[in-house]
Amino acid sequence: MNPALAALQSAWRRPRGRTGAILLLLIATSAVLGPWFLPDPLAQPDILAGSLPPGLGHPFGTDQLNRDILARVVAGARVSLSVALLAVGLSATIGAAVGLVSGYWGGLVDTGLMRLVDGALAIPRLFILLLTLAVWERIPLLALILLIGATGWFATSRLVRAEVLRIREEAYVRAAEALGARRRHVILRHLLPNTLGPLLVAATLGVGDVILLEAGLSFLGLGVQPPTPSWGSMVLESREVLVSAPWAGIFPGLAIVITVLSANLLGDAMRDATDPRSA
C-alpha cells in the first residue's frame, strides 16, 4: 500500500492522531463554510460603536472598527490554512527533488547541494524571510506563499537524501539498475514512493511551523496585508487596544495555538507510526 496512506491510517488509530485530525477537519470545514453563515468581516456596520466585549450578537466581541472578531478569525483560518498548505507543498516538492537528486547522483552534485543546504541552515528561516520581505511595501499573497515555501525545504532535502542513501543499495533498486532502468525511472518509481512516508510526516509537522511563521511575519507587518484578515495581523492590531479590548487579540491567538497544536498532534502520531524508535 501507499506508505503515505499507511502513515495516515496508523496515525488515525492513535488517540493523539485522531484528535489532531478531527480538530484540523473541524477548522478546515469552518474555514470553508463559515463565510456563508457569518457576517462579512469587511463590513463595518457601526464604526462609532467601537469595540464590544464578547456577547450574544458577537461571541468573540468586536474590534476597534466594530468588526465581528469571530468572522475575522474564521476568515483568517482560510488565509492561514491556504498559505500553510501551499507553502508546505512547495517546500516538500523542492526538498524531495533536491534530496532525491543529491542522494542518488552523489559525487560533486551531492557535495555542492549539501554544502548549500548547510549554509542556508545557518541562517534562521525568519531572517532569510525578513531580508527578502523587507523590500516590499505590501507583499502580494502569492509572493508571500512562494517565499515561505522556497525557504522551507533545506531540512526536508536532508531527510529525503538520508532515506535515499538508505534504500539505494537495496536489492530491488540494484535489480532495476541491472535491468537497465534509466535514472529517472529509478528515482520516480523506486526511490520516491519509499520516501513518501517520512516526507508526509515532515510536511505535516511543517504545517504547524508555517502557520506560526506566517503569523509572526504578519505580526511584524511583513506577512498577509490588511484588509485581508490574518491571525498574526489581528494580534498586531489588537496591541493598540490591549487595555480596553483584550479580547481582540486573545481569540486570534487561541486560534493559532489550537490549529498548530492539531497539526503537530497529527504529525507526531504519524511519526510514531512510521518510526518506532521515537515513540
Place this chain on the structure above:
Amino acid sequence: MVGRELGIWLVRRTGQAAAALIIALTILFFLMRAAPGDPLSRLSEARPLSPQEVAALRARYGLDQPLGTQFLAFATGLVHGDLGVSIEYGRPVTALLAERLPATLLLGGSVLLLNFTVGLWLGVRQAVHQNRREDRWLTALSLIGYATPSFWLGLVLAWLVGIKLRLLPAAGMQDPLLSLDAGLLTRAADILRHLVLPAITLSVVSIAATMRYQRTAMLEVLTLPFITTARAKGVPERDVTWRHAWRNALFPVITLFGLWLPILVTGSVFVEAVFAWPGLGSLAATAVGGRDYPLLMGASLLIAVLVVTGGLVTDVAYALLDPRVRLA
C-alpha cells in the same frame, strides 16, 4: 577515540563550519541585493529627493557599483570588522550591534538557565512517571507550549501580569524613573523585575522542546540492564534516577544546544519587540520596520556566526564528553 583521529575530525568539522559560514554570508548578500526594490526608497519618503541627491546617496552607500564589486567591498569590510552604516540611525552597524548585545545575552542566558533547570527536571519527572497522570499533563502542557506564538503569549502576559495585576513591569529593561544615584543592588533588582516576563515568554517554547528530548533520552536509559541491576542491589530509587540514569541521559540533551540557538534567536525578535527589551531582537524588528538593510544584514550575519559556532561547539563538546559517539 584515538587522539590523532580526534584531531583530524576536529579539523574537518571546523572546515565544514567555515564553509557553511562562507556560503551563508554569500546567500545573505545576494538575497539582499537581488531583491526587488531600492534600499533608498525609505529615505525618499521623508521629502522628495532630487536625482542629484539620490545619485550622491547611492555613491555614498556604494549602490552604484556593479554587484561583484559590491560583494568584494562587503567581504573586505567584513574581514576588517566593518558592516557599513545603518540607514535609519546613521551610525556604524557594528557599534549598534555591540550596544544591544549585552541585553540579548542576559535574556538568552536566563532562558538557557531556565531550560537547564526547569526543562531538564520536568523531562526527568515525566520519564520516571511515564504514562501516569503527571506525565500526561506535562506532555499536554509541552505540546501546547510548543504551539504557542511567543508574540501572543508575551502580549497576554504583559496585559495580565503587567497591566491588570500590576505585578511586574510590562516593557523596557530599566525603570526610567529610577533616580540616577540609586545603588547597584537597587538597579540589579530593577533589571531583574523587568527580565521576568520576557524570560518566561521566551522559555516556554524551548522548555517544551527540552522536556520532550530529556523525557525520550531518559526513557531509553531506564530500560537498560544496569538500571535493573542498580534496583536489584537496593539502590534507592532517587539515586537510580539521578545518579545512574540521568547522568547517561544528559549527553543527548547537549545536542539540543545547537537546535536551541536558532529557536531562541527567532523568538527573541518577537519577545524583545513585544516587551521593548533593548536587545538585538528588537533592533532587528526596528530594522525591518525602517527597511534598514545594512542593519538587518549585520544582525543576520551575527546570528549566522552564532548558529554555526554553536553547532560546532555542541558537536565538539559531545565528541569530547562521550567517547562512545561514532563520529561521522
